[in-house]
Amino acid sequence: xxxxxxxxxxxxxxxxxxxxxxxxxxxxxxxxxxxxxxxxxxxxxxxxxxxxxxxxxxxxxxxxxxxxxxxxxxxxxxxxxxxxxxxxxxxxxxxxxxxxxxxxxxxxxxxxxxxxxxxxxxxxxxxxxxxxxxxxxxxxxxxxxxxxxxxxxxxxxxxxxxxxxxxxxxxxxxxxxxxxxxxxxxxxxxxxxxxxxxxxxxxxxxxxxxxxxxxxxxxxxxxxxxxxxxxxxxxxxxxxxxxxxxxxxxxxxxxxxxxxxxxxxxxxx
Amino acid sequence: xxxxxxxxxxxxxxxxxxxxxxxxxxxxxxxxxxxxxxxxxxxxxxxxxxxxxxxxxxxxxxxxxxxxxxxxxxxxxxxxxxxxxxxxxxxxxxxxxxxxxxxxxxxxxxxxxxxxxxxxxxxxxxxxxxxxxxxxxxxxxxxxxxxxxxxxxxxxxxxxxxxxxxxxxxxxxxxxxxxxxxxxxxxxxxxxxxxxxxxxxxxxxxxxxxxxxxxxxxxxxxxxxxxxxxxxxxxxxxxxxxxxxxxxxxxxxxxxxxxxxxxxxxxxxxxxxxxxxxxxxxxxxxxxxxxxxxxxxxxxxxxxxxxxxxxxxxxxxxxxxxxxx
Numbered sequence: 001x002x003x004x005x006x007x008x009x010x011x012x013x014x015x016x017x018x019x020x021x022x023x024x025x026x027x028x029x030x031x032x033x034x035x036x037x038x039x040x041x042x043x044x045x046x047x048x049x050x051x052x053x054x055x056x057x058x059x060x061x062x063x064x065x066x067x068x069x070x071x072x073x074x075x076x077x078x079x080x081x082x083x084x085x086x087x088x089x090x091x092x093x094x095x096x097x098x099x100x101x102x103x104x105x106x107x108x109x110x111x112x113x114x115x116x117x118x119x120x121x122x123x124x125x126x127x128x129x130x131x132x133x134x135x136x137x138x139x140x141x142x143x144x145x146x147x148x149x150x151x152x153x154x155x156x157x158x159x160x161x162x163x164x165x166x167x168x169x170x171x172x173x174x175x176x177x178x179x180x181x182x183x184x185x186x187x188x189x190x191x192x193x194x195x196x197x198x199x200x201x202x203x204x205x206x207x208x209x210x211x212x213x214x215x216x217x218x219x220x221x222x223x224x225x226x227x228x229x230x231x232x233x234x235x236x237x238x239x240x241x242x243x244x245x246x247x248x249x250x251x252x253x254x255x256x257x258x259x260x261x262x263x264x265x266x267x268x269x
Numbered sequence: 270x271x272x273x274x275x276x277x278x279x280x281x282x283x284x285x286x287x288x289x290x291x292x293x294x295x296x297x298x299x300x301x302x303x304x305x306x307x308x309x310x311x312x313x314x315x316x317x318x319x320x321x322x323x324x325x326x327x328x329x330x331x332x333x334x335x336x337x338x339x340x341x342x343x344x345x346x347x348x349x350x351x352x353x354x355x356x357x358x359x360x361x362x363x364x365x366x367x368x369x370x371x372x373x374x375x376x377x378x379x380x381x382x383x384x385x386x387x388x389x390x391x392x393x394x395x396x397x398x399x400x401x402x403x404x405x406x407x408x409x410x411x412x413x414x415x416x417x418x419x420x421x422x423x424x425x426x427x428x429x430x431x432x433x434x435x436x437x438x439x440x441x442x443x444x445x446x447x448x449x450x451x452x453x454x455x456x457x458x459x460x461x462x463x464x465x466x467x468x469x470x471x472x473x474x475x476x477x478x479x480x481x482x483x484x485x486x487x488x489x490x491x492x493x494x495x496x497x498x499x500x501x502x503x504x505x506x507x508x509x510x511x512x513x514x515x516x517x518x519x520x521x522x523x524x525x526x527x528x529x530x531x532x533x534x535x536x537x538x539x540x541x542x543x544x545x546x547x548x549x550x551x552x553x554x555x556x557x558x559x560x561x562x563x564x565x566x567x568x569x570x571x572x573x574x575x576x577x578x579x580x581x582x583x584x585x586x587x588x589x590x591x592x593x594x
Contacts, residue, residue, distance in 0.1 A: 054458065056454070056457075056458075075457070075462075076454075076457040076458050076460075077457055077458075077459075077460045077461055077462050077463070080458065080459065080460030081460055085458070085459075086458050088454070088455065088458075092452045092454055092455035092458070093451075093452070093455070094447065094448045094451035094452055094455065094456075095451055095452075096447065096450075096451055096516075096576065096578075097444075097447055097448065097451060098578045101444060101447075101448075101578060102448075104441075104444065105441075105444050105445060105456075105461075106459045106460070108460045110441040111441075112440040112441030112442055113441045113442050113445055113461075114442070115437060115442050115469055115473065117440075118436060118437050118441065118442040118443070119433060119436050119437060119440075122436065122440070125440060125441065129441070150578075152578075168455075168459060172460070
């Protein structure tokens with residue numbers, strides 16, 4: 001059996017903000033076809049790492065490879081063109097636009113994005129617009145948002161905005177989708193739906209997912225492997241059962257000595 | 270009586286002519302702010318560049334300023350758009366990476382630089398005395414036909430600009446611009462080259478500001494530094510767009526005509542006042558326009574004709590046409 005191919009490889013990456021080192025000498029891989037989790041206490045550097053991988057900030061040092069190619073320092077729209085899509089922890093919807101438009105804006109290489117074509121060759125746009133529109137309608141159906149298609153995106157609930165974030169990543173041929181706390185602020189029922197959607201996209205459409213998440217039930221259900229970060233670097237990785245049993249992980253979450261103290265407290269109570 | 274009716278008609282023609290010219294500039298600002306979220310507070314700069322470009326190119330040769338080159342008016346107008354576009358490209362390359370409030374400060378500063386250069390470089394612009402003898406199309410038709418014919422030219426230009434900006438707004442290009450306005454990070458994450466798109470919109474809108482400047486020069490047959498004061502060319506245009514409906518091209522046109530009508534009519538009213546009061550009343554006009562802005566925004570927070578989503582409009586039409594199965 002061949003080794004699974006790394007879709008993302010991060011090598012010795014560091015990021016400093018002034019005197020604070022948010023990420024230090026961090027190396028990891030995300031394999032093609034996986035749903036990889038990224039967990040860690042607040043301030044562990046997860047979002048900073050995501051921002052660097054997605055091109056929103058350049059690393060201070062180190063390299064990032066996407067599908068074997070060095071993409072360190074590339075801008076987000078260039079990474080999008082290579083099949084990397086991200087969602088945001090706080091929903092970044094286009095609030096004055098309709099739900100349908102929020103999706104239709106995504107596909108790349110739209111003829112009508114060229115100003116001259118938009119002005120003088122509208123016939124060429126029309127057919128493509130219909131295709132994009134059909135695709136957006138399909139995505140809305142998949143996400144059970146069809147009834148809201150003409151609603152202003154700003155009027156959606158927090159959970160519906162998260163669905164829309166996921167939907168935007170489905171409007172393109174993404175190789176990998178980075179989900180930054182998709183579950184935050186989403187109720188349990190909707191969260192279960194989201195998890196099902198992610199599983200279906202992974203299984204049926206070949207999407208690779210890499211997600212930051214604080215909901216351990218969601219992580220346990222979806223992710224294998226799970227990468228644990230603490231203090232700006234990778235602490236360990238493995239499947240959820242191993243992670244849960246790892247004293248270093250408990251220590252990172254609960255503070256030094258917690259792993260030894262925890263059973264003692266249990267005995268006292 | 271007949272004389273008075275004639276006077277009123279001529280006044281209305283003049284009102285609509287200038288209102289129409291403002292509409293062209295407001296459509297340019299709508300492209301910047303309404304559609305793309307670019308806070309351009311330096312309209313006066315692009316206006317001045319357009320006005321002087323067309324004036325220098327179309328006036329008969331004069332020793333008082335550069336040229337004139339005696340070219341046809343339409344060529345002067347075309348050149349004014351190109352000149353404003355080129356300057357916008359250079360300004361945009363430097364400033365468009367700034368966040369909106371900083372862009373506003375930068376554009377004010379740059380506009381003032383251009384205005385002061387044009388005011389002080391006498392060899393080129395005849396300085397404070399301005400450029401006279403700017404040709405006006407259909408000038409020799411005589412009153413009232415010459416004024417009516419020029420109004421027709423203005424209306425045709427407004428209609429043409431409207432069609433162009435409306436097409437851009439309703440195309441995927443406009444959709445990307447609105448997405449960038451709403452959230453540039455998300456637009457970047459959705460694969461859009463935000464810097465490139467912003468530069469396109471900035472150049473595109475500035476061309477119409479330049480065109481408005483050229484139209485003003487031809488309308489008054491004169492262009493001098495007073496005509497490019499920011500009060501008239503930046504502040505008033507902003508009020509027009511916000512009152513009319515930012516993001517809506519029809520709103521921009523409506524706002525331009527309404528605000529210009531009010532601005533112009535208050536001038537008549539203050540003319541009736543005794544001289545010492547009339548001077549003070551001039552500043553009162555600015556206050557009145559500010560008050561109007563407050564009242565309109567209290568009642569219509571998104572302007573008289575608010576922005577409408579193109580797909581929402583298109584979808585309602587297609588739903589009407591195709592009956593449900």
